[in-house]
Amino acid sequence: MSKLKAFLARFWQILSRPATHISLGALTISGFVAGVIFWGGFNTALELTNTETFCISCHEMRDNVYQELKTTVHFTNHAGVRATCPDCHVPHNWTDKIARKMQASKEVWGTIFGTINTRDKFLDKRLELAKHEWSRLKSNDSLECRNCHSAESMDFSVQGPRAAEAHSTFLVSGQKTCIDCHKGIAHELPNMAGVEGWN
Amino acid sequence: MKYSKSLAILSLATAILIFGWSGPDADAQEVGTSIATLRGAATLDRTNAAPRIPQTEETDRRRPRNYPEQPPTIPHKIDGYQLDKNGNQCLSCHARTRVAESGAPMISVTHFMDREGQVLATVSPRRYFCNQCHVVQASVPDNLKNTFVDIDSLLAVEKSR
Numbered sequence: 091m092s093k094l095k096a097f098l099a100r101f102w103q104i105l106s107r108p109a110t111h112i113s114l115g116a117l118t119i120s121g122f123v124a125g126v127i128f129w130g131g132f133n134t135a136l137e138l139t140n141t142e143t144f145c146i147s148c149h150e151m152r153d154n155v156y157q158e159l160k161t162t163v164h165f166t167n168h169a170g171v172r173a174t175c176p177d178c179h180v181p182h183n184w185t186d187k188i189a190r191k192m193q194a195s196k197e198v199w200g201t202i203f204g205t206i207n208t209r210d211k212f213l214d215k216r217l218e219l220a221k222h223e224w225s226r227l228k229s230n231d232s233l234e235c236r237n238c239h240s241a242e243s244m245d246f247s248v249q250g251p252r253a254a255e256a257h258s259t260f261l262v263s264g265q266k267t268c269i270d271c272h273k274g275i276a277h278e279l280p281n282m283a284g285v286e287g288w289n
Numbered sequence: 290m291k292y293s294k295s296l297a298i299l300s301l302a303t304a305i306l307i308f309g310w311s312g313p314d315a316d317a318q319e320v321g322t323s324i325a326t327l328r329g330a331a332t333l334d335r336t337n338a339a340p341r342i343p344q345t346e347e348t349d350r351r352r353p354r355n356y357p358e359q360p361p362t363i364p365h366k367i368d369g370y371q372l373d374k375n376g377n378q379c380l381s382c383h384a385r386t387r388v389a390e391s392g393a394p395m396i397s398v399t400h401f402m403d404r405e406g407q408v409l410a411t412v413s414p415r416r417y418f419c420n421q422c423h424v425v426q427a428s429v430p431d432n433l434k435n436t437f438v439d440i441d442s443l444l445a446v447e448k449s450r
Contacts, residue, residue: 162369250349250365251350252349281375281376
């Protein structure tokens with residue numbers, strides 16, 4: 091204990107006293123370079139974990155949700171524009187992204203301990219997982235949808251009459267947000283008994 | 290010499306076997322071509338080029354029924370609609386409790402009946418899978434000529450006689 095105390099005291103002494111051998115310039119420049127490397131490395135790692143390849147490197151994602159996405163319009167469509175996992179599931183804004191990444195540490199825990207490592211376990215959990223996403227999109231006014239789909243840019247005249255009616259009344263007025271009606275557009279739905287709007 | 294003779298007989302027998310059956314075969318082919326209109330002129334070992342997938346009509350206007358018992362056709366796209374034990378996306382608009390908001394026609398009361406005609410509180414399981422009877426429509430050329438006559442036209446003809 092006293093040894094540790096002595097070590098910490100010595101460490102503090104070195105840290106608190108001005109440098110005697112290295113110039114202020116060297117310290118500043120090396121600090122700057124180290125900062126650039128650290129920040130660049132951090133962001134690179136962040137972006138690397140923000141790709142579909144990374145998501146589906148876990149079999150839970152690859153075998154369940156990714157397979158389902160493949161059959162939907164967000165994977166193949168006439169224009170060839172597609173959404174990857176992080177487009178919808180990770181906020182684009184930096185602070186929100188970091189917040190989501192911290193939440194995602196729970197998913198690392200989940201994959202280590204095999205919370206949903208079989209299809210059956212996944213199906214049992216599906217309602218809970220879906221509810222998380224629905225409430226997230228509900229509370230941020232379907233922000234991730236709106237990163238691509240803007241209500242202002244919607245041409246109601248080329249939409250089907252049904253869609254035009256619903257969008258012009260409920261979406262534009264803000265009574266409803268995308269996820270209220272468009273559940274299950276990219277993945278299969280859980281048992282919807284008791285979910286609002288499905289009864 | 291002897292060997293080639295037996296070979297000749299054998300091949301003759303084979304030829305008779307094959308061409309002897311050619312009579313009924315030709316008949317079958319005749320029938321075959323008259324049935325295979327949908328398939329077109331391609332021979333058995335060839336596959337036709339797949340026709341383009343037609344655009345589903347999306348008018349959102351109810352189509353008239355050709356006879357009273359006809360299940361109404363769906364006047365809109367249903368691509369990607371989930372319809373399984375977990376959820377019925379059709380009912381998210383057409384259910385009794387949903388039509389006020391959606392403005393969609395409510396499923397008729399017959400959908401609440403079991404096969405004894407007993408009316409249930411909710412959609413009868415045998416009526417749950419909408420697209421067993423209700424289907425989308427597309428404008429495509431008729432593959433077969435349809436001679437269906439509407440009952441009203443039929444009665445009109447009767448009357449005018």
